Amino acid sequence: MRIVFMGTPEFALPTLKALIQAQKRESAMSARSAASCENQEIFTGALEIVAVYTQPPRPAGRGQKETPSPVHQLALEHGLNVYTPVSLKSPEAQAEFINHKADIAVVVAYGLLLPKPILGAYPRGCINVHPSKLPRWRGAAPIQRTIMAGDKETAICIMQMDEGLDTGDILLQKDVSIPGGMNAGALHDWLAKDAAPMVIEVLETNPTAKKQSEIGVEYARKITKEECRIDWNQPGESICNQIRGLSPYPGAWFEHQGEAIKIFSARHSRENGNPEKLDPGLRRDDSGVYIPCSDGRIYPLELQRPGKKRMKVSEFMAGFKP
Numbered sequence: 083m084r085i086v087f088m089g090t091p092e093f094a095l096p097t098l099k100a101l102i103q104a105q106k107r108e109s110a111m112s113a114r115s116a117a118s119c120e121n122q123e124i125f126t127g128a129l130e131i132v133a134v135y136t137q138p139p140r141p142a143g144r145g146q147k148e149t150p151s152p153v154h155q156l157a158l159e160h161g162l163n164v165y166t167p168v169s170l171k172s173p174e175a176q177a178e179f180i181n182h183k184a185d186i187a188v189v190v191a192y193g194l195l196l197p198k199p200i201l202g203a204y205p206r207g208c209i210n211v212h213p214s215k216l217p218r219w220r221g222a223a224p225i226q227r228t229i230m231a232g233d234k235e236t237a238i239c240i241m242q243m244d245e246g247l248d249t250g251d252i253l254l255q256k257d258v259s260i261p262g263g264m265n266a267g268a269l270h271d272w273l274a275k276d277a278a279p280m281v282i283e284v285l286e287t288n289p290t291a292k293k294q295s296e297i298g299v300e301y302a303r304k305i306t307k308e309e310c311r312i313d314w315n316q317p318g319e320s321i322c323n324q325i326r327g328l329s330p331y332p333g334a335w336f337e338h339q340g341e342a343i344k345i346f347s348a349r350h351s352r353e354n355g356n357p358e359k360l361d362p363g364l365r366r367d368d369s370g371v372y373i374p375c376s377d378g379r380i381y382p383l384e385l386q387r388p389g390k391k392r393m394k395v396s397e398f399m400a401g402f403k404p
Contacts, residue, residue: 083128083129083130083185083186083285084130084132084182084183084184084185084186085101085129085130085131085132085184085185085186085187085188085285086131086132086133086134086135086179086182086184086186086187086188086204087101087131087133087134087135087153087157087187087188087190088134088135088136088187088188088189088190088192088196088208089134089135089136089153089189089190089191089192090136090137090151090152090153090154090191090192090193091151091152091153091191091193092152092274093190093191093213093270093273093274094152094153094190094191094192094211094274095152095153095156095274096274096275096277096278097188097190097211097274097277097278097281098134098153098156098157098190099156099278100278100279100281100282101129101131101188101281101282102131102156102160102162104129104282105128105129105130105131108128108129129285131162132163132182132183132184133162133163133164133165133182133184134153134154134157134162134163134164134165135164135165135166135167135179135192136150136151136153136154136157136164136165136166136192137151137166137192137193137194138166138167138168139151139154139166154166165178167194169194169195170194170195170196170197170200171195171197176197176199176200176203179200179203180199180203184203184204185204185205185206186204186205186206186207186208186209186285187200187203187204187207187208187209188208188209188211188281188285189208189209189210189211189243190210190211190277190281191211196208196243198245201243201244201245206288207242207243208242208243209240209241209242209243209253209281209284210240210241210242210243210248210250211238211239211240211277211280211281212224212238212239212240212241212248213225213236213237213238213239213269213270213273213274213277214227214228214236214237214239214302215235215236215237215239215255215257216237216239216241216248216252216255216294217248217249217294217295217296217297217298217299217300218233218298218299218300219236219300219301219302220247220248220249220299220300220301220302221247221248221301221302221303221304222302222303222304223302223303223304223305224236224302225266225269225270225273226266226302226305226327226328227300227302227303227327228260228266228269228302228327229260229264229265229266229269229323229326229327230323230324230326230327230328231323231327232319232320232323233260234259234260235257235258235259235260236257236258236260236269236273237255237256237257237258238255238256238258238273238276238277238280239252239254239255240252240253240254240255240277240280240281240284241253241291241294242291247301249294250291250294251291251292251293251294252291252292252293252294253284253289253291254280254283254284254289256276256280258272258273258276263326264326265325265326265327265329265330265346265347266326266327266328266329266330266331267329267330267331305328305332307332310328310332310333310334310335311334311335311336311337312324312325312334312335312336312345314336314373314374314375314376314380315375315376316375316376317375317376317377318350318351318352318375318376318377318378318379318380319350321348321350321375321380322348322349322350322380325345325346325347325348326347329346329347330346333345333346333386334346336373338363338364341387341388342388343385343386343387344385344386344392345382345384345385346383346384346385346386346392347382347383347384348380348381348382348383349380349381349383350375350378350379350380350381351369351372351378351379351381352377352378353378353379364382364399367379369381370395371395371399381395382395383395385398386398
């Protein structure tokens, strides 16, 4: 089976690694079998990654040096052919894609729109990994939105791509219960790992696709900077969900002594539940450093000043007076 892989960030790495391992394993098995068989031409079914598509290198780090994506770097380490088009809308880019003569494209957080000629280029089309319980949280930021909304359950879906926004038919779904206190970064890593064997299963079994329900559709729009600012008039549970959903990136924040302070983890207490009629700010009681909210107090556990590293609250407060 000839495969084109399309992905960019770290979320896509476990699936690409699984495909690389499957390719090596099947190639080794075919070689051993062919060596013991007179008719070697029958061994032609091994998985083959014929191309890897990823977004072009971007400026990164303090020096803003052009840096290849995580998928780009992994593909080069394994000698795979890498393509980095800025767009797939041009006839030239589409012709190049079609010319790979693949059987299927596997798409994991690629980040570019796939036009109709790309979606229909190969016999089995394009399949996509989506980290939410579709049709809930279609769109750009499903993991963050899942945590921010306080969802107790999510899923990994492998779907057949169509021209809509995450509207394709579901090939395989695995439901996942979200442990209490888990942040978006931890859920990201967990779902990325779970996705890899599911993609292999879909490639091997070619399951029958099932249409998505149109009941319960929610869109996971991109996170804006203003959404990251904490409104202390909200209930403590909502604030903690916001903090977890934006941790470790981009980070929920509030203003204190003229600085935008990020919070990466916190706990909520309903004790002393009558909110203080004061502007939000860091205070201290017998339990530690806190900030008033509408139904109690938020006790931050990890904070970060601009340009500084993340710190436990005890280290952070060494430089601040509440």
